[in-house]
Amino acid sequence: MVAPLAVDIDGTLSRPDRSIDSRVMDVLREWDAPVVIATGKALPYPVALCDFVGIEERVIAENGGVAYVNDDLFYFGDGRSAAVEVREEFAEAGYDLGWGESDLVNRWRETELAVSRERPLALLRELAENYGLSVVDTGFAYHVKATEPNKGTALQTVAAELDYDPGEFAAIGDSVNDVEMFGVAGESYAVANADDDARAAADVVLDESNADGFLAAVERIRDGD
Numbered sequence: 337m338v339a340p341l342a343v344d345i346d347g348t349l350s351r352p353d354r355s356i357d358s359r360v361m362d363v364l365r366e367w368d369a370p371v372v373i374a375t376g377k378a379l380p381y382p383v384a385l386c387d388f389v390g391i392e393e394r395v396i397a398e399n400g401g402v403a404y405v406n407d408d409l410f411y412f413g414d415g416r417s418a419a420v421e422v423r424e425e426f427a428e429a430g431y432d433l434g435w436g437e438s439d440l441v442n443r444w445r446e447t448e449l450a451v452s453r454e455r456p457l458a459l460l461r462e463l464a465e466n467y468g469l470s471v472v473d474t475g476f477a478y479h480v481k482a483t484e485p486n487k488g489t490a491l492q493t494v495a496a497e498l499d500y501d502p503g504e505f506a507a508i509g510d511s512v513n514d515v516e517m518f519g520v521a522g523e524s525y526a527v528a529n530a531d532d533d534a535r536a537a538a539d540v541v542l543d544e545s546n547a548d549g550f551l552a553a554v555e556r557i558r559d560g561d
């Protein structure tokens with residue numbers, strides 16, 4: 337019996353251009369244990385990924401702010417209203433969030449706000465700190481969020497809902513928002529493009545990048561490495 341998986345999306349299931357590498361789809365679909373998609377993205381994205389891959393919708397979204405499993409929705413700490421205040425002060429300083437008029441990146445986001453990495457990080461951190469919020473840089477966006485929830489705390493709840501111990505999971509990811517998930521999983525794999533925090537937290541740092549790294553990790557997990 338293979339280990340259940342907790343898998344990040346951006347930088348882990350993707351190609352360098354952020355598109356999903358089609359080779360991962362059948363691997364996820366055929367995995368012989370639960371797969372939890374754990375991401376910084378808003379809930380509809382991992383739900384849609386599960387639907388298109390053809391697996392049960394088991395997801396952690398918004399860096400652990402939201403989870404969905406067994407037809408139950410979980411919310412872990414809401415930083416959204418404070419993040420909206422930060423957005424207003426950021427706007428007064430002359431900056432929008434950087435995603436255009438419709439802002440699809442935040443449209444369905446419920447517990448945090450994401451900001452383009454083209455915006456000034458130091459200012460964003462300063463404003464967020466005044467509201468007791470954290471800013472997490474995933475390498476794809478800056479996330480202005482409540483400090484407590486993360487992918488690791490959410491995995492504890494999701495694993496329990498699935499009648500697993502979180503330590504039975506194998507986790508695969510690429511950035512600082514995967515660190516706590518690596519901490520609660522029994523085995524953890526950072527792809528070669530991972531940031532320093534993820535590399536330091538992982539049990540194994542792979543030689544392969546992006547989806548190649550994911551595919552190498554699942555080979556090792558299958559072999560019981």
Ligand SMILES: O=C(O)COP(=O)(O)O
Nearest residue numbers: 345346375376377474476
């Ligand atoms: O939304 C992001 O910034 C990163 O998303 P990820 O957690 O799937 O890598």
Ligand SMILES: [Mg+2]
Nearest residue numbers: 344346347510
């Ligand atoms: Mg990632």
